[in-house]
Amino acid sequence: MNKSSNxxxxxxxxxxxxxxxxxxxxxxxxxxxxxxxxxxFTCPNRDGTVGKGGCTYCxxxxxxxxxxxxxxxxxxxxxxxxxxxxxxxRQANKYLAYFQAYSNTYAPLHRxxxxxNEALRYPGIIGLVIGTRPDCIDDEKLDYFxxxxxxxxxxxxxxxxxxxxxxxxxxxxxxxxxxxxTAVEKTAQKGIKTGAHLxxxxxxxxxxxxxxxxxxxxxxPLDTVKFHQLQILxxxxxxxxxxxxxxxxxxxxxDDYIDFIIGFMERLNPDLVxxxxxxxxxxxxxxxxxxxxxxxxxxxxxxEQRMVNRDTWQGKYYKTVNI
Numbered sequence: 001m002n003k004s005s006n007x008x009x010x011x012x013x014x015x016x017x018x019x020x021x022x023x024x025x026x027x028x029x030x031x032x033x034x035x036x037x038x039x040x041f042t043c044p045n046r047d048g049t050v051g052k053g054g055c056t057y058c059x060x061x062x063x064x065x066x067x068x069x070x071x072x073x074x075x076x077x078x079x080x081x082x083x084x085x086x087x088x089x090r091q092a093n094k095y096l097a098y099f100q101a102y103s104n105t106y107a108p109l110h111r112x113x114x115x116x117n118e119a120l121r122y123p124g125i126i127g128l129v130i131g132t133r134p135d136c137i138d139d140e141k142l143d144y145f146x147x148x149x150x151x152x153x154x155x156x157x158x159x160x161x162x163x164x165x166x167x168x169x170x171x172x173x174x175x176x177x178x179x180x181x182t183a184v185e186k187t188a189q190k191g192i193k194t195g196a197h198l199x200x201x202x203x204x205x206x207x208x209x210x211x212x213x214x215x216x217x218x219x220x221p222l223d224t225v226k227f228h229q230l231q232i233l234x235x236x237x238x239x240x241x242x243x244x245x246x247x248x249x250x251x252x253x254x255d256d257y258i259d260f261i262i263g264f265m266e267r268l269n270p271d272l273v274x275x276x277x278x279x280x281x282x283x284x285x286x287x288x289x290x291x292x293x294x295x296x297x298x299x300x301x302x303x304e305q306r307m308v309n310r311d312t313w314q315g316k317y318y319k320t321v322n323i
Contacts, residue, residue: 009270009313009314010270010271010315011023011270011273012026015304016304016307016308016312016313016314017265017274017304017307017313017314018270018271018272018273018274018314019273019274020224020273020274020275020276023224023273027153028094028126028153030092030093030094031092031093031094032092032094032095032096032126033082033085033092033094033095033096034095034096034097034098034129035077035078035081035082035085035095035096035097035098035125036064036065036068036077036081036098036099036100037068037074037077037078037081037097037098037099037100037119038060038064038068038069038070038077038100038101039070039074039099039101039104039115040070041099041101041102041103041104041106041107042102042103042106043055043102043103043106043133043136043174044103044106044133044135044136044174045172045173045174046102050135050174050175051172051174053172053237054172055161055171055172055173056170056171056172056236056237056238056241057171057199057202057230057231057232057233057236057237057238058233058236059233059234059235059236059285060101060102061285062231062233062281062282062285063100063279063281064100064101065081065084066084067080067081067084068081068101070101073118074097074115074118074119074122075118075121075122078095078097078119078122078125082095082124093124094124094126095122095124095125095126096125096126096127096128096129096153097116097119097120097122097125097127097128097129098128098129098131099115099116099119099128099129099130099131100129100131101131103131103132103133103136104130104131104132105130105132105133105136105137105141105156106132106133106136109140109141109144112141112144113144116128116130116148120148120152126152126153127152127153127154127155128148128152128153128154128155129155129157129195130145130154130155130156130157131157131159131197132156132157132158132159133158133159133173133174133175134158134159134160134175134179134180134182134183134184135174135175135179135183137156137183137186137187139186142186142187142190142192143190145187145190145192146190146191146192149191149192149193153193154192154193155192155193155194155195155223155224156187156192156193156194156195157194157195157196157197157224157226158180158183158184158187158194158195158196158197159173159196159197160177160180160184160196160197160198160217161173161197161198161199161202162177162198162199162202162205162213163177163180163198163212163213163216163217164177164204164205164209165177166204167202167203167204167205170202170203170204171202171203171238172237180196181220184196184220184221184222185220185221188221188222189221193223193224194221194222194223194224195222195223195224195225195226195275196217196220196222196224196225196226197225197226197227197228198213198217198225198226198227199227199228199229199230200227200228200229200230200252200257200260200261200264201229201230201249201250201251201252202230203241203248203249204248207260210260210264211260211263211264211267213264214264214265214267214268215267217268217269217272218267218268218269218272218318219269222272223272223273224272224273224274224275225268225272225273225274225275226274226275226276227261227264227274227276227277227278228276228277228278228279229251229252229257229278229279230249230251230252231279231281231286231288231290232249232251232286232287232288232289233281233285233286233287234284234285234286234287236287239287239288242287242288243287249288251288251289253291254291254294254299254302257278257299258299258302258303258306259306261277261278261303262303262306262307262310262312265307265313265314265315266312266313266314266315266316266317266318267315267317267318268314268315268318269315269318270313270314270315270318272314274314276296276300277296277299277300277303278296278299278300279296280295280296
């Protein structure tokens with residue numbers, strides 16, 4: 001079956017995938033900007049609760065904006081974040097407080113309430129985006145977030161990273177695939193918007209392994225998904241592994257990655273909103289090969305053009321592979 005260039009897709013427009021920016025316009029009727037905040041959390045695979053050293057690929061400094069510093073108050077980081085985005089992008093009237101660094105539910109509930117209430121008191125903040133791990137949530141916290149979601153936009157974004165326990169063990173995640181599935185299902189059951197993140201190119205995973213994850217993630221009660229290619233970052237355990245055992249890695253070249261992502265999306269549930277396809281860090285953080293100075297929006301533009309050329313779209317083969 002071919003799609004006419006004028007045909008509207010299931011998500012209500014002519015783009016070839018269910019795009020995050022369009023989703024926000026549908027929900028809020030206008031552009032909404034996320035403002036990143038570092039609230040000083042840690043992770044259970046860093047502090048010794050389930051492990052030490054953290055995920056082998058992780059260097060939070062590589063993707064934290066310059067204004068993010070846990071030594072600053074939440075309000076100050078929002079102040080500086082709003083100004084940062086005002087200078088770089090066109091101005092938004094509504095903002096989401098994005099708690100990204102480390103595991104942002106890994107604290108007692110009273111501390112979470114203090115942090116998140118400070119963010120929600122800031123003028124123009126209409127909700128929270130909270131990045132966390134599937135083993136850092138419980139019923140008490142979910143009840144709190146469910147109550148917030150009655151008045152604010154609320155989404156919990158879980159780092160699933162891989163649907164293979166052998167991979168999760170190898171990269172020192174400290175949780176299982178089963179933990180991920182349980183957390184996503186419980187969050188959705190509470191009526192809270194739910195997101196997930198996957199990394200493509202982790203050591204030991206074949207292209208077919210990764211493509212199969214499209215089928216697996218499509219079955220979960222998710223609202224949004226994020227994807228990015230593995231990047232070898234300086235000052236990480238994975239950088240040392242890459243130096244010592246490069247044969248364990250098959251990193252994506254840009255053109256190969258675009259082809260892979262298109263194949264992945266063709267199998268993906270069309271109801272899932274795709275927030276991003278690739279990751280971007282400053283080149284000086286890389287300890288392995290990268291894609292040069294290409295920006296994430298340029299990767300997206302190349303991907304969309306190739307989808308048009310191939311007359312394909314998100315979910316084209318979804319029913320076929322999920323019967």
